[in-house]
Amino acid sequence: MAIILDGNALAKRIRIHVKKRAILLPAPPELAVILVGNDPASQVYVDNKRKDCEKCGIISHVHHVDATLGEARLISLIHQLNTQSEISGILVQMPLPEGYNPQNVLHAISPEKDVDAFHPLTVGNFYLGSTPTFLPCTPAGVMELLDAYEIDPQGKHAVVVGASNIVGKPMATLLLARNATVTTCHIYTQNLASHTRNADILVVAVGKVNLITADMVKPSAVVIDIGINREGDTLRGDVDFEAVKKIASHITPVPGGVGPMTRAMLMRNTLNAALGRSRD
Ligand code: NAP
Numbered sequence: 001m002a003i004i005l006d007g008n009a010l011a012k013r014i015r016i017h018v019k020k021r022a023i024l025l026p027a028p029p030e031l032a033v034i035l036v037g038n039d040p041a042s043q044v045y046v047d048n049k050r051k052d053c054e055k056c057g058i059i060s061h062v063h064h065v066d067a068t069l070g071e072a073r074l075i076s077l078i079h080q081l082n083t084q085s086e087i088s089g090i091l092v093q094m095p096l097p098e099g100y101n102p103q104n105v106l107h108a109i110s111p112e113k114d115v116d117a118f119h120p121l122t123v124g125n126f127y128l129g130s131t132p133t134f135l136p137c138t139p140a141g142v143m144e145l146l147d148a149y150e151i152d153p154q155g156k157h158a159v160v161v162g163a164s165n166i167v168g169k170p171m172a173t174l175l176l177a178r179n180a181t182v183t184t185c186h187i188y189t190q191n192l193a194s195h196t197r198n199a200d201i202l203v204v205a206v207g208k209v210n211l212i213t214a215d216m217v218k219p220s221a222v223v224i225d226i227g228i229n230r231e232g233d234t235l236r237g238d239v240d241f242e243a244v245k246k247i248a249s250h251i252t253p254v255p256g257g258v259g260p261m262t263r264a265m266l267m268r269n270t271l272n273a274a275l276g277r278s279r280d
Contacts, residue, residue, distance in 0.1 A: 002223070002248040005145050011260035014144070015056050018267045022057040022274070029088040029274030030059040031115065031266075032081045036074060037067035037097040041230070046093050048263060056267045061087075067097040074100065075108045082110040088274035089115035091266070115269040118166065126170065129177055134269045139171040141261025142203065142224050143178070149250060151201070151222050153180035159195050161185045161212070161238075162205035167226055171203055192216070204238040214243035223251040226258045235259075 022029055031053055035046045046062055053060035063077060074092075081090050090113045096102050111121040117134040125133035146153065158180040162168035172182045185195050193216040196202055204212050205226035217223060227238030237254030245251050252258055 002245040002251040003149065004245070005149055005224070005250055005252045005257055007141070007145060007252060007257040007260040010145060010148050011141075011264035014261075014264040015052065015267055018056045018058075018264075018271045022271055025274055027086065028057055028059050029270050030061065030086050031089045031091065031270045032061045032063060032087050034063045034065065034074070034077065034090070034092045036065055036069060036093070036100065039095070039097070042093045042095075049091070049266065052263050052267055053270075056271070058088075058267065058270055067099075071100050071104060074105060078105070078108040082108075082113065087113065089113050089270040091116050113273055115266060115273055117269070123165075127173060134272070135174075135265065136166060136170040137265035137269065138167050138205075138226060138258060138262045139174045140265045141258055142171060142226070143174050144265070145224070145252065145258070145261055146201075146222070151250065153178040153201060155179060155181075156200035157181050157183070157198055158201040158203065159183045159185060159199035160203045160205070161189075161192065161196065162207075162226070164205065167205040171205065171226075175201070175203075206238050208238055209236050210238070210240045212239040212244065214240060214247055217244050217247055219247045220249040221247075223248045224258065225252050225254050228254065228259065 033046055033049055035042055050060045050062055078090060081087050090109050092105055106118045109119055111119050114122045114134055117136040122133050125131040153175050158175040160168050160172045163184050163186040172184045176182045183195055185192055196212060196216040197218050199218060199221055201222045203224040207227050207229060209229045223239055223244055225237035225239040229236045235255045
């Protein structure tokens with residue numbers, strides 16, 4: 001039976017560490033979160049971030065604006081927050097309602113305050129690996145989990161299923177940076193199982209319930225499920241957890257695995273922004 005990678009417990013330890021360091025600063029870090037419109041899932045995410053900030057000694061400012069605000073005025077708000085020295089980090093909750101170009105909005109955030117790590121300068125620095133930069137929260141959270149359970153990617157075959165800019169691609173980059181041999185799969189990958197069955201570390205970030213079944217997993221593989229799928233009031237990942245946990249060596253649950261780690265990494269990025277450096 002697999003060891004369950006406990007994201008809740010590790011995220012709590014990280015929040016305590018962030019709080020201990022935040023308290024030592026002359027002024028607490030401040031995170032500005034902009035929520036545009038009334039998407040219920042986004043409202044839950046923003047509220048969770050607000051609660052995380054409270055636990056970490058970070059002041060949060062939620063700017064909940066109407067979907068009719070418009071891109072120009074949203075960008076003006078971001079510019080205003082860029083100039084406020086007490087604001088350490090700025091985050092715009094995605095997805096934005098129709099009529100907004102997310103690229104234009106994300107590009108308006110000052111790179112020094114880009115705690116979600118979506119600005120092209122941040123992304124460029126991240127891929128070059130040469131300049132300290134904010135790390136994208138979800139892939140960074142996965143690496144923290146691997147480290148906490150002493151799972152070393154070096155020399156392992158890591159297969160990442162999903163190739164989005166915010167999760168799959170940076171996940172593959174971080175695993176490569178830790179000397180894994182990385183395969184990235186996506187919607188056009190033929191015979192997905194032939195790839196996943198070769199994975200020592202299998203990371204899944206697609207958004208499809210039960211995409212990964214037990215017959216697609218190599219015995220004793222490490223399985224990281226990033227997917228979040230809502231089924232009524234319950235959350236499910238992309239992996240058939242009950243069946244796969246019987247053959248994997250380690251597995252993340254959904255909820256309680258990668259999700260809390262993503263949020264903890266946002267807190268760490270915000271602390272680092274306040275410290276005036278982008279990497280802990
Ligand atoms: P996304 O932008 O929709 O990307 C999904 C990726 O999966 C795309 O690269 C897509 O390929 C690929 N894909 C789709 N169907 C596939 C299939 N049948 N086989 C293989 N690949 C397939 O989603 P995302 O933002 O990366 O998020 C992925 C999942 O992670 C979602 O469930 C999201 O809710 C979750 N998520 C969780 C956290 C967390 O903290 N736990 C954070 C962020 C996201 P193409 O590129 O070729 O279309």
